Amino acid sequence: MLLSASLCLAACLPPASGDDDDGGGDGSAASSDGGGSSSAGSSDGGSGSGGMAEGSSSSTTSGNADSGSGGSSSESTGGGLPPSWSIHSHTCPGPSRTDALLVEDDAMWVGCGTNQLGYGLHGSDDDGQSWHAITSEPEGETAQLRVTAIARGDDGLLYVAGFDANDSDMILGYDTTVAPAPVQQVLVAGNQIGTSFPVGSLGLLSGGRIFAESQTGFGALFRPDDTVGANALAWDDVYYWANGGNPPGYQMLDLVVFDDRLYGCGSTIAEPPYVFLPAQAADAPGWAFDAVELPNEGWTGEMWGVAATDTRVVAVGVDQDADVGKIFVSGDDPYDGGSWTHHDLPDIVGGGNLGTWARGVCASGDRIAVVGERQPLSAGTGLVMLSEDGGASFSDITPADDVTESVSKCAFAQDGTLVVAGAGGFIGRYGPGR
Numbered sequence: 159m160l161l162s163a164s165l166c167l168a169a170c171l172p173p174a175s176g177d178d179d180d181g182g183g184d185g186s187a188a189s190s191d192g193g194g195s196s197s198a199g200s201s202d203g204g205s206g207s208g209g210m211a212e213g214s215s216s217s218t219t220s221g222n223a224d225s226g227s228g229g230s231s232s233e234s235t236g237g238g239l240p241p242s243w244s245i246h247s248h249t250c251p252g253p254s255r256t257d258a259l260l261v262e263d264d265a266m267w268v269g270c271g272t273n274q275l276g277y278g279l280h281g282s283d284d285d286g287q288s289w290h291a292i293t294s295e296p297e298g299e300t301a302q303l304r305v306t307a308i309a310r311g312d313d314g315l316l317y318v319a320g321f322d323a324n325d326s327d328m329i330l331g332y333d334t335t336v337a338p339a340p341v342q343q344v345l346v347a348g349n350q351i352g353t354s355f356p357v358g359s360l361g362l363l364s365g366g367r368i369f370a371e372s373q374t375g376f377g378a379l380f381r382p383d384d385t386v387g388a389n390a391l392a393w394d395d396v397y398y399w400a401n402g403g404n405p406p407g408y409q410m411l412d413l414v415v416f417d418d419r420l421y422g423c424g425s426t427i428a429e430p431p432y433v434f435l436p437a438q439a440a441d442a443p444g445w446a447f448d449a450v451e452l453p454n455e456g457w458t459g460e461m462w463g464v465a466a467t468d469t470r471v472v473a474v475g476v477d478q479d480a481d482v483g484k485i486f487v488s489g490d491d492p493y494d495g496g497s498w499t500h501h502d503l504p505d506i507v508g509g510g511n512l513g514t515w516a517r518g519v520c521a522s523g524d525r526i527a528v529v530g531e532r533q534p535l536s537a538g539t540g541l542v543m544l545s546e547d548g549g550a551s552f553s554d555i556t557p558a559d560d561v562t563e564s565v566s567k568c569a570f571a572q573d574g575t576l577v578v579a580g581a582g583g584f585i586g587r588y589g590p591g592r
Contacts, residue, residue, distance in 0.1 A: 239590040243557040247583040248289040250305075252276040254535070255517070256579035259567035260308040260316075265334070268579055269305025271320045271356075279305055279318050279332065286577065286585045293338040300341060303327060306373060307360035309415075313384070317344065319370060321356035328357050328390065329370060345370060345379065348390035352377050352397055359413030361420045369413070369420055369445050371399075376407030380445040400434055400447045408432060408449055409460075411475075412518075416466035422447060423461035423473040430454045431461045431484070433473045435492055450495045452486050459484070463528075465521035472549060474516035474528050481513030483530050483541075487549035499549070503530065503541070507554045512537050522570040524548040529565035529578050540565035540580050542588070557586055 250256065252273020260267045265283050270276035278300050279292040294300045300322070307319040315331035316339075322328075326347035333340045345368075347354035358373030366384025371377070379393040386392050400408050411424035422434035430451050437446035452461070452473065461475035461484075471488040482502050489497025503514035513533035520527050526549050532539040540561040543552045565580035575589035 241588055241590050243560065244587045245557060245560040246286045246289075246585040246587070248280055248282065248286070248579070248585050249291060250276060250278070250280040250289075250583060253563075253582050255564050255566040255581050256584070257306045257566070258308045259569055259577070259579045260310065261569040261571055261577050262310065263572065266577065266585075267308050267316065268585075269308060269318065269320065271304030271306045276304060277302055279303070279308070279316075281334075286587060289583075289585075292332070292334075294332070294341045295338040296341070297338065300327075300330060303330065304356065306356065306358055309360055309362045311362050312364065313366075315342075317360060317362060317368075319345075319357040319360040321347075321373075326354065328355075329360065329368070343388040344368070345381070345390060345393065346388045350391060352395045353379065353390035353393075359410060359422070361413050361415050363415065363420070363444055364418050367444055369396075371410045371413060371422075376409065378410075378445070380443075394445075396443075396445045399445055400449045402446075408434065410434060411460055411462050412464045414464055414466055417468070420445070420447065421464055421466040421471060423464040423475070425458075425460045425475075427460065427478050428458050430457075431459055431473070431475055431486070433461065433464065433471060433486075433492070435471070438493065448493060450493055452495055452498055453500060461486070462516065463518035465519045465526070467521050467523065470521075470548060472519050472521055472526055472528075474519045474530070476515045481515075481533060483514035483516040485516060485519075485528055485543075485549070485552065487526075501549075501552060503543075506543050506552045507532075507541055507556070512539070514541070517564065517566040518568055520568040520570055520576075522574075525570065525574075526552075527568045527570070527576050527578070528552065529568045529580070531564035531580075535563045535581075538563045540584070542568075542576075542578055542586070544576070544588075555588065557588075560584075560586070 248268050250268050250270040252270045254273055256268050256270050257272050258269035266286055267281045280289050281292050282289045302324045303322040304320040309317045311317050316334050319329045329345035331342045331344045355372035355377045357370045359371050361369040368381040370379050376397050378396045378399050380396045381393050409424045409426050410422045413422045419436040425432045433450050434447035437448050457477045457479040459476045459478035461473045463474045465472045471492045473486045476483050485501040486498045516528050516530040518529045526545040528543045530541045542556045544555045545552045562581040562584040565578050568578045578586045
């Protein structure tokens with residue numbers, strides 16, 4: 159049944175079991191405590207989790223951290239018990255990946271818009287143990303929305319981005335304090351080139367500013383403040399967002415906000431790997447980036463995940479020439495591409511005869527988690543790796559008995575718990591005594 163609006167205030171929900179959050183948006187929300195941001199996302203403001211209709215609940219099992227090739231961490235996860243895994247399943251349909259993950263102190267949200275049937279927003283208010291499709295008002299407003307990014311705004315709205323082929327919605331704002339959740343249009347596709355695309359990543363900045371980039375091309379739109387309407391023709395077309403428009407475009411694949419500034423990463427299968435850092439020019443607008451080519455020795459490939467903290471930037475992806483997953487950690491100056499160090503995934507998880515791919519990354523202080531998979535996906539071996547020393551070293555903490563074919567998003571909760579999401583509705587929580 160649907161929860162009535164009067165019963166959906168956060169104070170009236172069943173108490174949460176300690177799943178706070180740290181920072182980063184699904185490519186959007188900034189850390190509120192300076193800890194960091196990630197390609198999955200978390201925010202530590204109260205969200206209110208109204209809008210959650212009772213529905214399917216997950217199957218729950220307990221796993222351990224024994225991956226066969228790495229150690230587990232006991233750092234900053236609270237208490238004296240060694241960390242272990244608890245495994246759940248969310249309700250967003252689709253076998254290949256989870257595209258968006260946001261962890262808040264009283265709710266978790268996912269979207270899986272690139273899957274064949276990956277429609278709508280899905281949420282949990284009990285630390286991921288059970289999940290529900292989020293009902294909306296007007297009814298059915300988001301039934302055909304393919305969700306690829308989720309972020310909490312300063313105004314309290316939950317911003318959900320992707321594309322709805324039925325009515326051209328690109329970004330919607332949810333009031334999650336009541337159920338059904340009232341939904342308002344934030345960005346609707348225009349009828350000119352550059353004003354209609356599926357949103358890949360979403361960045362929310364102060365003053366109602368919003369940056370939205372294309373999942374399939376170079377396009378990007380920017381809302382300079384919250385007085386601008388939802389029609390994309392009223393937003394600024396900023397497809398030239400990197401290096402002052404020279405060259406005119408790059409493919410961005412992930413985006414985060416840290417300290418009210420945008421950080422991105424990307425490239426294509428035939429180009430060298432890039433990170434996109436806040437433009438250094440004193441008069442640069444908030445949507446502008448400097449593109450930095452990462453060390454590559456001639457190989458080409460994409461960076462699929464990015465995270466930022468007050469001490470470093472981390473980008474992860476794949477060397478397409480060698481089918482090797484990559485982790486890059488910035489040096490003292492992230493704008494100096496030569497100062498970045500890197501790790502090959504086979505050195506962490508072993509090689510065998512399979513390729514590897516890093517899909518997502520999240521960071522909080524000196525803790526960095528990287529998620530991905532072995533290739534081909536039919537190998538059925540998602541991966542989770544953890545660093546406790548700022549990226550100097552990584553351990554394989556994959557829950558080998560429970561993981562699905564790919565793990566694509568991650569976020570650290572404020573209490574130190576690591577939350578990961580992947581193919582087939584996979585949700586894993588790695589923390590003390592689970």
